Every structure is written in C-alpha cells, then in structure tokens.
Amino acid sequence: MQINRKFLGHLYMVLFLVYLLVPLAVMSGAAFNASKLPTVIPWKGWTDQWFIALYHDNRIWVAVRNTVLVAIAVVIIAVPVGAAGAILVNSISGRVRAVLYGMMVAPILVPGVVIGISTLLFWHQFSVGSGLHLSVLGQVSYIASFVMLLVLARLQSFDQGLEEAALDLGASHGQVMRRILLPHLYPALGAGAAISFFQSIENFNVTLFTRGGADTLTVYVFSKVRSGITPTINALALLLIMVTLVLAVIYEINRRNKARLEAAREAEGRRAEDAEMVAS
Amino acid sequence: MNDLLRRYGKGLTWTFIGLTFFWLIILVVLPDFKLLESSFRPYLPVTEVGGPKDVYSFGNYLQIFGNEVDFNFFGLHFPLAARIKVFVLTIFYSGVVTLITFILAYPLSFYLAKVVSPKSLPTLFLLLFVPLWVSEVLRSFAWYIILTLKGPLNVFLMTIGVISKEIRWIDGYSPVVVTLVYAYVLFMLFPLYNAMQSLDSNQIEAADDLGAPWWRIHWRVILPHAKPGIASGAVMVFMLSAGSLLVPAIINSTTGNWFTQTIQGIMLEGQDWNAGAAFAFMLLLFCTIAVSVAMRVFRVSLSDIAK
Numbered sequence A: 001m002q003i004n005r006k007f008l009g010h011l012y013m014v015l016f017l018v019y020l021l022v023p024l025a026v027m028s029g030a031a032f033n034a035s036k037l038p039t040v041i042p043w044k045g046w047t048d049q050w051f052i053a054l055y056h057d058n059r060i061w062v063a064v065r066n067t068v069l070v071a072i073a074v075v076i077i078a079v080p081v082g083a084a085g086a087i088l089v090n091s092i093s094g095r096v097r098a099v100l101y102g103m104m105v106a107p108i109l110v111p112g113v114v115i116g117i118s119t120l121l122f123w124h125q126f127s128v129g130s131g132l133h134l135s136v137l138g139q140v141s142y143i144a145s146f147v148m149l150l151v152l153a154r155l156q157s158f159d160q161g162l163e164e165a166a167l168d169l170g171a172s173h174g175q176v177m178r179r180i181l182l183p184h185l186y187p188a189l190g191a192g193a194a195i196s197f198f199q200s201i202e203n204f205n206v207t208l209f210t211r212g213g214a215d216t217l218t219v220y221v222f223s224k225v226r227s228g229i230t231p232t233i234n235a236l237a238l239l240l241i242m243v244t245l246v247l248a249v250i251y252e253i254n255r256r257n258k259a260r261l262e263a264a265r266e267a268e269g270r271r272a273e274d275a276e277m278v279a280s
Numbered sequence B: 001m002n003d004l005l006r007r008y009g010k011g012l013t014w015t016f017i018g019l020t021f022f023w024l025i026i027l028v029v030l031p032d033f034k035l036l037e038s039s040f041r042p043y044l045p046v047t048e049v050g051g052p053k054d055v056y057s058f059g060n061y062l063q064i065f066g067n068e069v070d071f072n073f074f075g076l077h078f079p080l081a082a083r084i085k086v087f088v089l090t091i092f093y094s095g096v097v098t099l100i101t102f103i104l105a106y107p108l109s110f111y112l113a114k115v116v117s118p119k120s121l122p123t124l125f126l127l128l129f130v131p132l133w134v135s136e137v138l139r140s141f142a143w144y145i146i147l148t149l150k151g152p153l154n155v156f157l158m159t160i161g162v163i164s165k166e167i168r169w170i171d172g173y174s175p176v177v178v179t180l181v182y183a184y185v186l187f188m189l190f191p192l193y194n195a196m197q198s199l200d201s202n203q204i205e206a207a208d209d210l211g212a213p214w215w216r217i218h219w220r221v222i223l224p225h226a227k228p229g230i231a232s233g234a235v236m237v238f239m240l241s242a243g244s245l246l247v248p249a250i251i252n253s254t255t256g257n258w259f260t261q262t263i264q265g266i267m268l269e270g271q272d273w274n275a276g277a278a279f280a281f282m283l284l285l286f287c288t289i290a291v292s293v294a295m296r297v298f299r300v301s302l303s304d305i306a307k
Helices: A002-030 A049-056 A058-091 A095-109 A110-124 A132-155 A161-168 A173-202 A204-211 A218-224 A231-280 B002-039 B083-114 B119-135 B135-149 B150-159 B174-197 B201-210 B214-225 B227-243 B246-251 B259-269 B273-298 B302-306
Strands: B068-073 B076-081
Touching: A002 A231, A002 B083, A002 B174, A049 A095, A049 A231, A049 B076, A049 B201, A058 A095, A058 A132, A058 A173, A095 A132, A095 B002, A095 B214, A095 B246, A095 B302, A110 A204, A110 B002, A110 B068, A110 B150, A110 B214, A110 B227, A110 B259, A110 B273, A132 A173, A132 A204, A132 B002, A132 B246, A161 B002, A173 A218, A173 B002, A173 B068, A204 A218, A204 B259, A218 A231, A231 B119, A231 B135, A231 B259, B002 B259, B002 B273, B068 B083, B083 B119, B083 B174, B083 B227, B083 B259, B135 B150, B150 B174, B174 B214, B174 B227, B174 B246, B201 B214, B227 B273, B246 B259, B259 B273, B273 B302
Parallel strands: none
Antiparallel strands: B068 B076
C-alpha cells in the first residue's frame, strides 16, 4: 500500500513534468518545419529558413534591445527604492507599519492593466507622452514590491548590535551603511535585481498601455501572433528556451559541485574527530 | 524613526524616506487618484477639454450597460448587458482556473513536501522552474499552436481514431481556461508546497497510527495546516487570471472575451482614455474587494499572501 502510493506519486510527478514540457517541445519543433504556418503536423521537411528570417528581422532585434534597456532601467530604480522601503518599514512598528507595509505589498496584486492606464493618465497631465520611459515607471511601481519583500526578509536575520558596536567605535553613518548593513543585504539585493530583471522582461500589460509606438519583445510577439504568424516566432522561442536551459544547467552543475565540496568537508571533519578520539 | 536617525544620520534617513515617497506616492497613489478622477470625465475633442462641457459625471461607468444580449447561466436564460456579461464570465472563469490549478497542484505539492527524498528536491524544482522562466507570451503561443484547427491535438486525436472530424477547440472560454491553467499552475504549487513543508511529519504518522483513513488525514491534518498556502496561491492565481490580457488576447477566441480585452479595446482602439479609466477602476475595485473577502474567509493577513 505504502509503496503503491509512492509509485503513484512518482508517476504523477512525471506526468506533470510532461504536461509542462510538451507544449514547449511542440513550439520548438515547429521552428524546423518547412510549413508556412507554425505547427509540427503535417511535417513538411526540415528547414533552417525561419532562423535565417529571424536573423534578418530588424524589428525583433530592436525589440530585444528595448526590452533589455527597459529591464536594466527597472533594476536600477527598483532595487534602491525597494530596499529603502524595506529599511523604513523595518525601523517602525505599530499601526503605521501595517499601513505602510500594506501599501508596499498591494501593487503586486493590482492588475497590470490598471497600473498601465493609471501611469499613462498621470504623466499625460504633465505633458509627459507615452513611451518606454513610462513603461519603466509603471513596472517599477510593482516590481519594487518584490525587492522590498526580499530585503525585509533578509533584515530579519540582521544583528543590529553590529551597527551599535560600529557607532560606539566611532564609525560614521555612511560607514555603518556601507560596511555593515549593505554587505549583509547583498544576497537579497542580488536576488532582487535578478527578479526585477526577469519580471521586467516578462511584462506585457503595463508596457502595452504605456509604450507609445515602441516595441518590447512581449509586445512584438503579441502583435506578430495577431497579424499573421510565421514560424520565425518559433525560432525565437527555441533560442530563448535554449538560453534558459543553459542557465539552468549551469546553475545545477554549480549547486552539485557545492554540495559535493560540502560533503567532502564534512567527511574530513569527521575523520579529524575520529583521529582525535583515537589519539586521546 | 528616531532609531533610523541615530543609526544612519539625517542624510541617509531622508534618502530612504525620499525614495519610499517617490515609490508609494508618485508611482502608486497619485496615478490611482488620477485614474479615479479621469474616470468621471467625458470623452471630448482636445479643443473642448476644460471647456463648459468638461464636467464630472457617471457617464463612463454607465457605458457598461446597454447592448443587451442573452446570458445563459447553467440553463438559466436572462438578458444582460454585453459588457457586464464579459465581466461576470471573466470572474467566473478565473475562479474555475483557480480551482483547477488547486486540484492539479495539491497532490504534487504533497508529494514534494512529504514523499520525495530531500536530495532530489533541488533538481525537481529546477525542472519545474524552467517552464516558468520561459516567457508567458511564448507559453500562450504554444497552446495556440496546439489548439488550432489543423494543429497537433486534432491530428493526433484523429490518427488514434478518437475523433473523426476536427474539433474547433478555440471557441468559447475553454481554450482560455486551459492556457491560463498552464500559465499559472506553478503560482499555486509553490505556496502550497511552502505551507505543507512546515508540517511536522509526525502529525501525519500519529493520525495514521490512530487509524485515520488517508482522506481524513488530508481533510483534518494537512488541509488545515496548508490553509495560508492555499489562500496565497488562490489569491495569486485568481488575480493573475482575472487581470491577464496576454493569454486571452493570444488565444483570441472571439466567443471567449476577457474583461481586460474590453478595456484594451476602449483604450487603444476606441482611444477613449476616460472610459478606459472607468473600466480599469471597476476592475481595481473588484480586485480589492475580492482580496479582502479572501483574507476574511481564510483568516490570513496580507503578509501571509505576500509570502
């Protein structure tokens, strides 16, 4: 019975992974099909024409460049803003804290459509026209929340006594910040930057309403799907999936190496202990 | 606050406050006020903006009425304005998406939290994360390819002889629901897993030793413990679904319109920004109410959901 249930669990896990991966495989496969419509059946023979078409499609590369620029700008603004918010919330308590915290978390749950439209209307009254700069501001308004949550979690494990000690020993405020608080926050800031970058690349709703005439990758793919698709998009999808996979594999190899090192170190420690026991 | 001043001095403290002010007031609060204000303004040619006709009214909100169509709710027919119908159906089907993702994710999160050996967990999570990292627009596109009339699903089903004629899958709301489930199921899985993982396995064993059947263990021990995770996942998936524009727009089922598409039509095709603001505000209002109700029902706080 127990074994049976375990087997069902493994089976479900495998089926779930198949469910997640098959659509991606179908999409990638269509990139090599000579058919003019993106599909895997009927198979009309292998081709690399869609990759060549992708290479020559200038609009895509402009969109890629825009996407990366917007993402970088979002990281540059969202990380300090979110971190400042977290430090502020962490230093107060009571009712004000609850309200402030609520205001900082709420943007995550606000639909992107609402953020996009409100950003557009707000800046329009100051004669700031739509464009990617507004997309950046709109995206920051909710992406900073993710950074805030990460930094706030990290602050829970921060020993404020360290700052006290530094101040007592005559450190300036800037030094306390630079040498004690920031180093402790680096992991959270790094994770925040990574999440901000990917959230920004993923964003569609906010960008659609604020972009003006400029393209980002998601908007471009969207407009392509709407206006007669060719498998060029599939070729692009395959490339992006490959990048993701390579990153994932690198991450996994890194993790395994670390785990092995850790295990080796532990074993060594045990051996040393044993030797000590024998010696005494 | 004083604590902050003592630690970091005036300059840094004011920098923190300034940055937070910029974020919460300039980027969040004021734009939302502007949204509300605009939503009461009429749609006028540029020359008449600020003129005598530019007065506040509920005109934009009233646009949701009119153009009545037949609404079939589980066999119950009654006339309903087309846009209200879309609104109601968007909420209804977002609920359906939430329920399906829960049913799909529950066994898996239990398996990950309590059955599988901890050693293989990081690898499994990586495998689960890879599809999540692939852009949402591409994942929706993948389902569009699968579901098209001449697509792989129909060909496959016809080859193995289940159907004799192609089925038009992209019709009504089901293709949108299918794709939304695929896009957001992991947002249900991770909070559920987090909640279950903190449950002491001894509790399950104790219940088992005392003779509880497996379904009662789930009902009385695991489900109550996982409640914050369920609330968090449900709110997340529901909000993402109801606010999704990308998925319904890419699937493009003409008989399965989403409320966000209505807003997009008014804003970008109709260029009536004020009416768009009114409709966006309705969506925002509904979302606020929905989250508050969910928090009451599950008795969780915002910080539980944000985890």
